[in-house]
Amino acid sequence: MPIEYQGVKVPTCYATCSIGHKDSHTLPLKLKAIADAGFDAVELSMPDILSYGKMLNGEEPDPKDYDKLVQVGKAIREQVRLHNLRILMLQPLANFEGWPKGSEKRKDAFERARGWMRIMEAVGTDMLQIGSSDAPGISSSFDELAADLAELADIMATNNMRIAYENWCWATHASTWKDVWQIVAKADRPNIGLCLDTFQTAGGEWADPTTKSGLVEGLSKDELGTRWKHSLAELASSVPPDKIFLLQISDAYKTEPPLEAKGNEEGLRPRGQWSHDYRPLPFDGGYLPIGDFVTAVLKTGFRSWLSIEVFDSKGPEKYADMGEFANKAMTSLQRLLNG
Template identity: 55%
Template sequence: MTLDFASLGAIPISYASCSLGAPSSPPPLLDRLDAISTAGFTAIELSFPDILSFGAQHLGHEIDPKDYNELCTVAAKIKEECDNRKLGIMMLQPFSNFEGWPEGSSGREDAFKRARGWIKIMQACGTDILQVGSTDTPIEKLDRSKIVGDLRDLADLLAEHGFNLAYENWCWSTHAPDWKDVWRIVQEVDRSNIGLCLDTFQSAGGEWADPTTSSGLIEGVGRQELEERFDKSMDELADSIPKDKIYLLQISDAYKPPSPLSSELDKSGTRPRGRWSHDFRPLPYDGGYLPVVDVAKAVLKTGFRGWFSYEVFDGGADGKGHDVDLIAYAQTAAKVQGRLLAECAGISGEKPASQLPKP
């Protein structure tokens, strides 16, 4: 199936607020919003850590992550700042470690308290999508029979307010690391307001690449077989997911780490792909090696023409962090959109977003 380049002009672009600047020490939120707006993005994904950090500055004291009254005050102020810059808030993220806690456990009680609190934040900041990452809680602590029911309950809570649940496969998840895993769960949840948050890094980084190997690729199979297996997976994605069950596609690439990451959990309990995600995710066409275009093309072949959202965590090729010019970096991200869509449509060469065909 060949994509019609003219059909891609209506795709809106967003930028994740948490992912502009060095991952370890992000610049002030308002500086990032200025850069995102100046570059021509029309919305942000609002990150919960940004609510905490901006809130400490705005209110003059650290905020308890469970003080939802103060969090809502801050979220409303962020909405005001976004409105002033003509930026929408497309989604609140990342809601994590929610599904699968055993009945009666403190983890389950906390998960549903957080859910109700985050819904209040969504109301305050004016967004209607909550991103939920497939949990990376150790599987031995979970009751897998609760996963679908928990997500169904969350979808129902969100539906009371006209909100939606975007379920994302985190490639280091302990129970749903691949797009097929989260798509199966979404189908079993069977609610009209649950769909997918797909991600070029999560799909290619889980099914094609491996930061713990010297090649940076999944090993144990030949390169040709790996390519064929990944191509088949992308064909299945394009053929099996209805376009209205995709809420957004997040865009980033990955650096191959300068030396293989340890396959062991780190001191915080994070798995290697989680550590890789935090520091080694640049924009496409900037030193990464994942088949980003293949993932984006597969998503577009479903007929999806919704949000492309840039979520990068660019610590440099060594993962140690580096300073960037925020405006220049955001402008580069906007230019990536044109080139990425052109390559998805089989057109070579850079195509700035301003030159995309208008719907």
């Protein structure tokens, strides 16, 4: 259900990848818990599509077998309808932009995007999330990154589809909200907007999982606070609300001991590791100034989708029942907006 805020009803969403931690926590049960807690929509994640395909057919489909994935998507669309939800977005398409022209990587990126468009049509959503690439070897030119997004946006426009571009705070070149906003502005397409995220911004500009303090170091706390406030003020004054397609909500645990300041065995950078396992609900043990970021986004005039996207490795210890967790998520959104 939408949350009343200053006389406006703000719609709510929940990422399917952010609830459930057992094989028995199937997609239909996730949808039931999310719907029963009063959410209006879901972000549908590719892992959930693959797991539901296995549930239906006995084996997990290949992520590039788009014919099979379209059939799974049609079944998911019916499940979502039964729970009176909608699918806000398909997520997350990764490592799309910035590959050298003519390369196999670039060809693969556009083939994946076209395949995902087929799935979007099957499940009944018009929005695709693209996270800013963390791949090595991509262009550092924002003009080139924007050109790739613009090219895809033009393809998607023929199907009335949109791109929500999100800064991932461990990205190779576009790790901040300002970076992705510059790229979106350069792309200059009506069907490209921002997916902002409390963790991605506060966890990139204010906090650091590799330091003992848990904060960005190399400057005083006063300087860090001043820089953070300046960033929020700039966002609030420079980004049009209609170019923010959604705001994802999560907090972060302070890592104790700190993470090593290097990539792991898979090459994932520290903030990426942090993102995958240390992101609880608001007011549930985290320490980021996420309320400040939400306030800044609302100051733009944004009154659209608030979406829960958490990745809490402590989840199995904290809760066994998905319904209880989804209700707690809704309460946290209400508290963020209205105290």
